[in-house]
Amino acid sequence: MVIKIVTDVDLNEAYQYLQAPGAGGIDLFVGTVRDHAKGKKVVKLVFEAYAPMALKEMQKIAEAAQQQWPLEKLVMLHAVGEKLVGEPVVIIGVASAHRDAAFSACRFLIDELKKTVPIWKKEFYEDNSVWVNAHP
Amino acid sequence: MVIKIVTDVDLNEAYQYLQAPGAGGIDLFVGTVRDHAKGKKVVKLVFEAYAPMALKEMQKIAEAAQQQWPLEKLVMLHAVGEKLVGEPVVIIGVASAHRDAAFSACRFLIDELKKTVPIWKKEFYEDNSVWVNAHP
Amino acid sequence: MEILLFGITREIVGGSTLTVEPEQPLETVGQLKNWLADRYPAIKKLSSLAIAVDSEYADDAHPLAPGQEVALIPPVSGG
C-alpha cells in the first residue's frame, strides 16, 4: 500500500506500485484540473493539505477498502500546490485478481477521499477565486 | 476516440489520448496477465484477434458508451500475441467532466468487450493449455 | 466458399482457413453451421459458435452469397 502527498502525481509511478503477479485487473482513477466549474472558466487550482492528518485519513480509507475487497495492491497519490488545466491532481489505483473488486474499491477510495481527507482546493477563475465547498 | 489492436498496449499512450481541458475525471482499466486461473498456475497467455471485425465491434461498444454518458475522450487498446504474467493485455480509458460517467463508462466498455469482441485467449499452464471459454 | 478460422476452431479444423465444398449449395448461415457440425463433431462441443459475414455477427437466417468474407467465431475471451 503506497499513500503519498506530493508536488506532482505521476501515473507511471502509480502503475509501478500496482504490479503484482496475482493481479488481473487494475483500475486507475486520475482526477485532473477541468477548465470549467459551476459555469465559470477555471484558470488554475491551488491545493493545500494538512499533510500528517491527510496521510492518516487516507490510510484509514485504504484499510477500509482492503477489508471490503480482496486487493493485491493499492495506491493513493494526491498533489499539493498550484495545478493548471489538464494537470493531474489525484491518482487512485487498485490491483485485484478480478476487475469487480478493482472498480468498486477504486470508486470507494476516491469518494471517501473527497469526504474526509483534510485537503483543500481553491479554484481560480478569471475574476476571482473560491475555496471549494467552504460555503453552503 | 482511439481504438487499436496492437502488439503491446501502453499506459502512457492511452493517457495521452485522454487529455482534454473539459475532463475532470479519467478512469483507466488495465487488464494484466494473472499468475493463476481456475486453481492452476498460468505461465503465459496468447491472444488472437479477428482484427477487422474486432475493431468494428469495439467501435460499436464505444459509440454505445458515448450515447449513454457524456464523454470527452475514450480509448480502447487490446494486445495480441504472447503475454507473460504481469504484462498488460487490454487498456480501456475514459475521460469525462465528472467521475461518475468515467467509472460507469469504463466498466461498461470492458464488460462489453469481453462479451462481443472477436478476440481469443489461450491460457498456458505448466502441463497443458486451454482456449478460455471455449467449452461449457 | 472459404471461411476464416480463429482460436479453437482453427485448431479443430487444423488451419486458419477452410474451403467449404458442399454437395448442395449452402444458402444460409444456419446451413453452414449444420454442415460444419456434421463434419467436425468437436465443433458441437463448444459453448457456442457464431458466424460473421463481412465482419458482422450474422444470425442463422442470414443469406450466404459469393464474395462475402465468412468467419467462424467460437466463444470470445478477450480482455
Place this chain on the structure above:
Amino acid sequence: MEILLFGITREIVGGSTLTVEPEQPLETVGQLKNWLADRYPAIKKLSSLAIAVDSEYADDAHPLAPGQEVALIPPVSGG
C-alpha cells in the same frame, strides 16, 4: 494554545496559526468552537467546521489538554 489553520480558515484569521488565549480555559473541542465563532463571525458562515486533535477528527466533547496538536478543518475539497 496554538491552533493550525488551513484553507479558508487560514484566510479568515489571516495566518497559518492562531494563538488562542482565552479568559477562561477551554476544556473541550466544543468550547473552542464557540470561542472561535464569537471572535470570527466568518467562521459561522462556513458549511461546516471540524476540529482535529493530534491529527484525528475530534467531537465536541473531546477534552483539550496542553501539548496536543489542534487544527481547524474547514469543509474539505480534495480530489
